[in-house]
Amino acid sequence: GNSVTQMEGPVTLSEEAFLTINCTYTATGYPSLFWYVQYPGEGLQLLLKATKADDKGSNKGFEATYRKETTSFHLEKGSVQVSDSAVYFCALSVPWTISNFGNEKLTFGTGTRLTIIP
Amino acid sequence: DAGVIQSPRHEVTEMGQEVTLRCKPISGHNSLFWYRQTMMRGLELLIYFNNNVPIDDSGMPEDRFSAKMPNASFSTLKIQPSEPRDSAVYFCASSLGRGTVLNTGELFFGEGSRLTVL
Numbered sequence: 001g002n003s004v005t006q007m008e009g010p011v012t013l014s015e016e017a018f019l020t021i022n023c024t025y026t027a028t029g030y031p032s033l034f035w036y037v038q039y040p041g042e043g044l045q046l047l048l049k050a051t052k053a054d055d056k057g058s059n060k061g062f063e064a065t066y067r068k069e070t071t072s073f074h075l076e077k078g079s080v081q082v083s084d085s086a087v088y089f090c091a092l093s094v095p096w097t098i099s100n101f102g103n104e105k106l107t108f109g110t111g112t113r114l115t116i117i118p
Numbered sequence: 119d120a121g122v123i124q125s126p127r128h129e130v131t132e133m134g135q136e137v138t139l140r141c142k143p144i145s146g147h148n149s150l151f152w153y154r155q156t157m158m159r160g161l162e163l164l165i166y167f168n169n170n171v172p173i174d175d176s177g178m179p180e181d182r183f184s185a186k187m188p189n190a191s192f193s194t195l196k197i198q199p200s201e202p203r204d205s206a207v208y209f210c211a212s213s214l215g216r217g218t219v220l221n222t223g224e225l226f227f228g229e230g231s232r233l234t235v236l
Contacts (some may be wrong), residue, residue: 032224036227042229043209043229043230044161044209044211044225044227045227046224046225049224105151105163106151106225108161110160111161
């Protein structure tokens with residue numbers, strides 16, 4: 001089956017520090033990979049995505065590269081800000097196709113709570 | 119464009135009462151998902167629909183929970199009778215759905231309905 005394993009939190013960093021949140025996956029078929037972010041009191045929103053191997057997703061200074069050889073999609077940011085404090089979820093989806101009958105459900109990791117200290 | 123709209127945003131009720139949560143997906147999206155989020159269990163998929171038909175309800179906790187999607191623009195999640203352990207944030211999400219070439223599996227979440235059962 002499909003699964004996502006991401007770094008346990010919470011993670012606390014100082015402002016301007018470098019951030020890495022690890023994510024590895026197991027999937028049948030050819031998954032799309034996502035990072036979602038949830039700010040306090042809000043729903044999840046897509047941060048970035050990659051749909052095939054070696055793709056790099058990027059948004060708001062965050063980046064993640066789809067590494068098929070290591071089945072990873074680690075989230076990175078060079079210099080974090082207080083406003084980046086949130087919970088980050090790694091997720092995968094194997095979109096439905098006629099050939100793979102893939103289940104389009106998104107499989108989420110457990111989430112990593114990130115707190116940035118001024 | 120309007121996103122996924124959920125109501126109510128907050129609901130406080132007493133044990134034994136019926137609770138109905140509502141969701142309007144993004145126009146043109148064919149798949150709709152109900153998730154529950156708690157501190158203990160994280161994000162759990164309860165049920166998802168494709169073209170208004172329930173595809174996978176294996177996450178529905180028990181018979182007290184039911185979900186309907188009478189048309190493409192509306193869904194409800196009902197809990198009857200409610201119990202304190204049902205207290206959580208319930209998210210609705212939608213996506214382009216099966217067989218859509220552009221579908222990468224990305225979900226669009228509503229802001230959630232926070233349920234408190236006393």
